[in-house]
Amino acid sequence: MPHALAQSVEILTTVLTIAGMGYFLAALVAARLFIAARRAPLPAFAPGVSILKSLKGLDPNMIDAFRSHCRQTYAGEYELLFGTSSLDDPAIAAVVQLQLEFPTHSIRHFVCPASLGTNGKVSTLIQLATHARYDYLLINDSDITVSQRYLERVMAQFAPLQPASPSARPPQTLGAPGLDSETWESTNPSSVFHSLPSRLHQNAKRLPLRRHPRPIELRRATHALHKSMRIHLRPRRRPHPVRMRPIA
Numbered sequence: 001m002p003h004a005l006a007q008s009v010e011i012l013t014t015v016l017t018i019a020g021m022g023y024f025l026a027a028l029v030a031a032r033l034f035i036a037a038r039r040a041p042l043p044a045f046a047p048g049v050s051i052l053k054s055l056k057g058l059d060p061n062m063i064d065a066f067r068s069h070c071r072q073t074y075a076g077e078y079e080l081l082f083g084t085s086s087l088d089d090p091a092i093a094a095v096v097q098l099q100l101e102f103p104t105h106s107i108r109h110f111v112c113p114a115s116l117g118t119n120g121k122v123s124t125l126i127q128l129a130t131h132a133r134y135d136y137l138l139i140n141d142s143d144i145t146v147s148q149r150y151l152e153r154v155m156a157q158f159a160p161l162q163p164a165s166p167s168a169r170p171p172q173t174l175g176a177p178g179l180d181s182e183t184w185e186s187t188n189p190s191s192v193f194h195s196l197p198s199r200l201h202q203n204a205k206r207l208p209l210r211r212h213p214r215p216i217e218l219r220r221a222t223h224a225l226h227k228s229m230r231i232h233l234r235p236r237r238r239p240h241p242v243r244m245r246p247i248a
Helices: 002-039 062-070 091-101 120-129 150-156 181-186 189-194 196-202 215-228
Strands: 049-054 078-084 106-111 136-139
Touching: 049 120, 062 078, 062 091, 078 091, 078 120, 091 106, 136 150
Parallel strands: 049 078, 049 136, 078 106
Antiparallel strands: none
């Protein structure tokens, strides 16, 4: 008995060791893929961006976070919009200092006194959005420090997709083999489904089907199939309950 217990413990520890080594290798591969993805070239997409920041009070290292937004290597134009609920907010001094350090950047401050809802930050951002010059709005907190390629990486996610190849063959809709959607709609479905089983059997390997067929075509085809084959669907009858008589 002690020998069997020791052998079980040995097997369990071996399995756990192998599982740990597998997890470690998977983490290494994931890290390499992550680094390779960050080094991959980004699409040349650099539209104008308006960065909105709602401020209230001073945060630790807030001015350094502001400076990181002004040191972007972004190819397009961008602006920084700061909003406070009143002119007495101490965060305004940090915005003025930032304007003096980066006079060539578009840095603006607005007072947003209106209360649009219960969330003060969202209320300020709504009022800031009316002053934005660009269509793309980027919102982050006041204590966020970013890298020099921050805007480049974020806006690359909004780049338009590459158009599909013109030589790609459009998929056919659900129907008989060799019929497109227009021919399928103009053909009598009952005459098609008389020979459909044999044709499907002969052409099953080369029948192109679309993943999401049109509902109107599917309903029309199903109705014609039931009509041509005289299929009558009857509801299943529920058995009558058996009444037990008490024994006298």
